[in-house]
Amino acid sequence: KAGVTQTPRYLIKTRGQQVTLSCSPISGHRSVSWYQQTPGQGLQFLFEYFSETQRNKGNFPGRFSGRQFSNSRSEMNVSTLELGDSALYLCASSRNRGTGNTIYFGEGSWLTVV
Amino acid sequence: KQEVTQIPAALSVPEGENLVLNCSFTDSAIYNLQWFRQDPGKGLTSLLLIQSSQREQTSGRLNASLDKSSGRSTLYIAASQPGDSATYLCAVYGGNEKLTFGTGTRLTIIP
Numbered sequence: 194k195a196g197v198t199q200t201p202r203y204l205i206k207t208r209g210q211q212v213t214l215s216c217s218p219i220s221g222h223r224s225v226s227w228y229q230q231t232p233g234q235g236l237q238f239l240f241e242y243f244s245e246t247q248r249n250k251g252n253f254p255g256r257f258s259g260r261q262f263s264n265s266r267s268e269m270n271v272s273t274l275e276l277g278d279s280a281l282y283l284c285a286s287s288r289n290r291g292t293g294n295t296i297y298f299g300e301g302s303w304l305t306v307v
Numbered sequence: 308k309q310e311v312t313q314i315p316a317a318l319s320v321p322e323g324e325n326l327v328l329n330c331s332f333t334d335s336a337i338y339n340l341q342w343f344r345q346d347p348g349k350g351l352t353s354l355l356l357i358q359s360s361q362r363e364q365t366s367g368r369l370n371a372s373l374d375k376s377s378g379r380s381t382l383y384i385a386a387s388q389p390g391d392s393a394t395y396l397c398a399v400y401g402g403n404e405k406l407t408f409g410t411g412t413r414l415t416i417i418p
Contacts, residue, residue: 236396236398248404296353298352300349300350301350303348
């Protein structure tokens, strides 16, 4: 069965632009979460979506936003890009929310801001 | 605020040795703990999930233990192989319903 799919895999943007990243969860998974990974800060939680509703949010500025569609696919958007937004953005899905669910990650989207 | 620490940051061992990776967390009010591996430039692969009520989980050559009261988990890898070389991350799922990751241990198995 297909895993978590993220597109695009690599992209380069200029400061001030905005970017949209896409995530298709594993079939049947309803929870999608997003993470930012940088060498300095490690893996940090961005937000979680379940049934098209944001259920939880990390400590990121409002420039970072996301949404989930009725088919559980999710997108995240970063507006007014800054150099510090260069990172690997990882999407993860699980069947449901809560404690007993294994989380499966996609390969990530590498964003470089120049 | 939950903090997760993994020591050492890097570890090199000869092939065939057994090894232990450590993970400690500051808030023992967790629901579960997961171990992941990450290969360079790739996403994370889930290795083991331990619920807070469990003491350990095993999968093949991997065994993870959890001592919630002391805020510690270990990942034991038996008979290490070059293919085990990767960064290993632990993550705790706490009462804030967020997954908090450790900084990882970069493991190199020397053939």
